[in-house]
Amino acid sequence: MLLYEKKRDALIVRLTGELDHRAAESIRDELDGLIAGTNPRRLVFDLSGLQFMDSSGVGLIIGRYKRMKRRGGSVAVSKCDARIDKVLRMSGLYQIVERLA
Amino acid sequence: MTFVNEMRLDFDALPENEAFARLAVSGFMLPLDPTMEELADVKTAVSEAVTNAIVHGYSGGPGTVRLCAGYSRNGDFQVDVIDHGRGIEDIRQAMQPFFTTASGPEERTGMGFTVMESFMDDVDVRSKPGQGTTVRLTKRIRLREDQMLPRRA
Numbered sequence A: 001m002l003l004y005e006k007k008r009d010a011l012i013v014r015l016t017g018e019l020d021h022r023a024a025e026s027i028r029d030e031l032d033g034l035i036a037g038t039n040p041r042r043l044v045f046d047l048s049g050l051q052f053m054d055s056s057g058v059g060l061i062i063g064r065y066k067r068m069k070r071r072g073g074s075v076a077v078s079k080c081d082a083r084i085d086k087v088l089r090m091s092g093l094y095q096i097v098e099r100l101a
Numbered sequence B: 001m002t003f004v005n006e007m008r009l010d011f012d013a014l015p016e017n018e019a020f021a022r023l024a025v026s027g028f029m030l031p032l033d034p035t036m037e038e039l040a041d042v043k044t045a046v047s048e049a050v051t052n053a054i055v056h057g058y059s060g061g062p063g064t065v066r067l068c069a070g071y072s073r074n075g076d077f078q079v080d081v082i083d084h085g086r087g088i089e090d091i092r093q094a095m096q097p098f099f100t101t102a103s104g105p106e107e108r109t110g111m112g113f114t115v116m117e118s119f120m121d122d123v124d125v126r127s128k129p130g131q132g133t134t135v136r137l138t139k140r141i142r143l144r145e146d147q148m149l150p151r152r153a
């Protein structure tokens, strides 16, 4: 599930439930539509509502990072639990995506 | 390994069965009384292997994924994730961090095996090109002192 709000030039996307391959496929187009429609300079993933995430979630975030970069924008990730943080760290994600508290 | 409990499950290689596989394995493990942490470790690893079977093994096409799980009296837990899909040419290379054969819209980063290895005690991969892949995941679940499981009758 995906909830979002636009705060000035940032699009804040809150993901809930379990972010696996199936969920990633099903929200990818919706996310890209939101990016195209709201034209944010910054995309922030709020992961506080996620109960589960595997490497398919990493792929989803990196895919959106590439899209935002092409548009001259940036991506940040916030509020993930220790387990998800470990997966993101392992993947080298924090070298390209800012980690907020 | 001598098991005191075993299970086997076949399901279609469909993305909607990824969540089912995680739930089935965690339900099977409950008698071991794992911590939330241990349960989440196993769920994450199983999710990686099952997703690989579906997206790489069968390339998103039809097929069956099999889970065989068991645990020993002292809490050694093992699950095999088996597909009869395209198999892996070079297992060593496939297990390297960031190695992926996915391209285009698939958005994979090649971290699945690395995630499995970091959350399980051991990951053993057997594969033959054209015949399929078996990923064996093992983890010692710490039993409480009073918790020795009964021997199988």
Ligand SMILES: Nc1ncnc2c1ncn2[C@@H]1O[C@H](COP(=O)(O)OP(=O)(O)OP(=O)(O)O)[C@@H](O)[C@H]1O
Pocket: A055, A056, A059, B048, B052, B053, B054, B056, B057, B058, B083, B085, B086, B087, B088, B094, B095, B099, B100, B101, B102, B107, B108, B109, B110, B111, B112, B113, B114, B133
């Ligand atoms: N069951 C399988 N059948 C055939 N090939 C596989 C299988 N599992 C893995 N592979 C091969 O091994 C590679 C690495 O797998 P791994 O899970 O580490 O990364 P990925 O699936 O490509 O990306 P990610 O898991 O980060 O989304 C895959 O790209 C694929 O080529």
Ligand SMILES: [Mg+2]
Pocket: A055, B048, B051, B052, B111, B112, B113
């Ligand atoms: Mg994978």
